[in-house]
Amino acid sequence: MVVDLATGAETPLAETEAGILGKSLAKNTCPDCGRNGFYVGPSGDASTNIYCANSDCKAAFNFAYVFGEGHAERVGKALDRYKYPGEDAHE
Numbered sequence: 001m002v003v004d005l006a007t008g009a010e011t012p013l014a015e016t017e018a019g020i021l022g023k024s025l026a027k028n029t030c031p032d033c034g035r036n037g038f039y040v041g042p043s044g045d046a047s048t049n050i051y052c053a054n055s056d057c058k059a060a061f062n063f064a065y066v067f068g069e070g071h072a073e074r075v076g077k078a079l080d081r082y083k084y085p086g087e088d089a090h091e
């Protein structure tokens with residue numbers, strides 16, 4: 001449960017934007033393009049950066065499990081220096 005400190009409103013974690021994103025990612029589905037599959041990037045603490053494997057999308061997320069539920073925030077796009085299979089190196 002997430003509580004808004006200003007209003008006191010309670011929202012189940014799974015219904016927050018982070019929870020909705022996390023639920024999709026936990027099912028291996030990109031919330032932006034709907035395709036399945038991700039590449040895994042750096043991780044720290046309990047979270048991991050993951051990147052949509054669709055090279056036309058490359059949506060990037062910081063994903064973690066919070067209280068056993070998938071939870072994520074957008075962190076832009078996969079960096080250009082991450083070369084996708086089949087792509088030429090970005091030099």
Ligand SMILES: [Zn+2]
Pocket residue numbers: 030031032033034035052053054057058059
């Ligand atoms: Zn995608």
